[in-house]
Amino acid sequence: MKYLVCVKQAPDTAELPKVKAEEAASGELSIQLVVNPWDEHALESAIQSSEDYGGSVGVITVGGEKAIDALRSGLAMGCAEATLIEDTEADAWGVATLLAAAIEQMGDVDLVFTGQLTVDGNSGMVPIALARKLGWPVLTGVAKIIEVTDDSIVVERVVGEARLTVKTQAPAVLSVIKEIGEPRYPTFIKIRKAARVKIPTLTASDLGVDAPAPVVQMDNYRKPPARDAHVQLFDNASDLVDALLAEKVL
C-alpha cells in the first residue's frame, strides 16, 4: 500500500488576523508559516492507516522553495519520503493538475489523503479537482477509516448532518476532517532524521505538464470592517434577555 498526503504550507492560525491586504495580494506574507492544520489530520490518518494496514506514506506539496519546511514536518511525523513541486503561480486547478501529474509519474500510489480546507485559500476545491484529473473516486468529509484492502476502502463520512458508511475502489482521493485523529507529536529523533532527508524538487516541465492559467481573478483585497466592539455589560440575565428581544435577535 502506498499512501500520499498532500499538504500546503499556510499561515499559523494564531497570526492570521495580522495578514495585511497588500501581503495577501502579493502572496508574500511576513507571518509564520506552518502545515495547514487540516493537513496535519490527513498526515495522521495516512500514517495511522499505514500502521494498521501496512505500507508506506509519502508527502507532497506545491509551493515555493520554503514549503520544504512543511514537508519536513510530514517526515518528522512519520512519512518515509517527500516531494516538492516548485510553483507559486498555480490556483486550485493548477495545483490539482501538478499533483495529478506527480502522482501519475510515481505510478504506485493507492490512496491520496488531503485536508478538507486550507486556512488561507479557503476553497476546498483541490481534492475534488485532483480526483477528477486522475479519474479516481473522491470521498470528502472523511471522519474514520474503517477498512483498507489492496483495491478498496471503507470509510465513515460526515455530509451535512448525516453520517454515511461508504465503500469505494482504490486508488482514490480522501479529504479528511479533524475527527479522524489528532496529529501525533514528532519525537526529537524523528525531527533530526527528517532534517537530513534529501527532498527532490520537481517543476511543471519535469512533470511534462503545463499548469492551466488561473481562472479565478481576485481584486480589491481588503480587511473586513471591524466589529463595532463596544460591549454592554449587564448584571442580570433578565435585562440581557430584554436587550436581545429589543435587538430582534430572539
Place this chain on the structure above:
Amino acid sequence: MQILVFIETDGGAAVASSWEALGKALSLTDQVSALVIGENVGDVAAEAGSRGAKTVYVIDDASRALFDLDLYAADASNVLSQSEADAFLASHTGNGRDLMAAVGFDLQAGVLADCLDLSADGDKLVGLRPIYSGNILVDATTSGPVQLATLRPRAAAPAEPTGASADIVSVTPAAVAGRVEVQKVERAEAGEISLTDANVIVSGGRGVSKDPELGFKLIGELADTLGAAVGASRAAVDAGFIEYKHQVGQTGKVVRPDLYIACGISGAVQHLAGMNASKVIVAINKDSEAPIFSVANYGIVGDLFDVVPAMNEAAKGKL
C-alpha cells in the same frame, strides 16, 4: 445574465440553504432556472417554480436517491449545456462544494467558492470571497467558459414561495456508473438544528469544566428555549465534553447566526474565525478580561452555571 441554481435534496426534501442560493440568483436577474436531482423530488421541483425559477430541470431516479458525485456532476454538466446558462450557483454545503468543484474542473471554469455575497457587473458575476479565514475579503471573478459560484449558508435571504409555476423539464439521468457504495446512512435526530443554518447558537467552552455534563445540559436547555443549535469550542470538544460536530472555529464549522451566545469561551482567534461574523455576540464569562468581550455586543461577567439557567428562566417568561 441567465443563472442555473442547484437545489440540493436529501430524502426527497430540499436542503434549506438551496433556497438562499435561489433567492440570491433572483436578486441578480429574472432569468433563473433550477436543477433538482434526487428520488421522488417532484414536490421540490414544483416548489422551485413557486419560489421563482422559470424553468426547472428535474432528474428523478432511484439511482439519484443519495448524492453521488460522479452521477450528479455528469447530470449537472448535461443540464448546464442544455440550459445555456452563463452561471451556475449552489449553496456551499459539502455536496454543493463537491459538485461545483467537479463541474468546474471538468469544464476548466473557475469557481467562486463560499461567497458571502454575489453581485452582477453586466454579465460578470462578482463574488465577495473571504480568504485567510475571513481576515481578508476580495472581489472575485472568473474567466472560464461558464461562471460557477457557491454561496455560504445564511449569506442571503431565501426565495419565498409566490404561487408561480415553472416549466418542468424532465431530464434523463446521465449514463454513468457510480463507484461509491453507500452501506449505511445515519441521519441527524429529527428536530436537530444544524449549526450552519441556525438563527441562534448557544456555545459552551472549557468554562464548563467543573461539571461538564451539567454545563452542557444547561446550555442545551437554554438552546431548546431559544430554538437554537448547540455549539462548542475546540477545548470542550478535545476534552470529550461534546462531539466534534458541534465545534465552531478554524478547524470546525464557520457559522453566522443572528445571535451567538458564548458561555465559558475565552475567545481565541481560532474560535473567532468561526463565529465573528455573527450579527450579535453575547459573552458569558467569569473573567472580565477575556478576549471574547472585545468582540461581544452584550455580556455578563459571571459564572455560567448561574447565568445560563437564569437566562433560560428569563427567556421562558418573555418568549
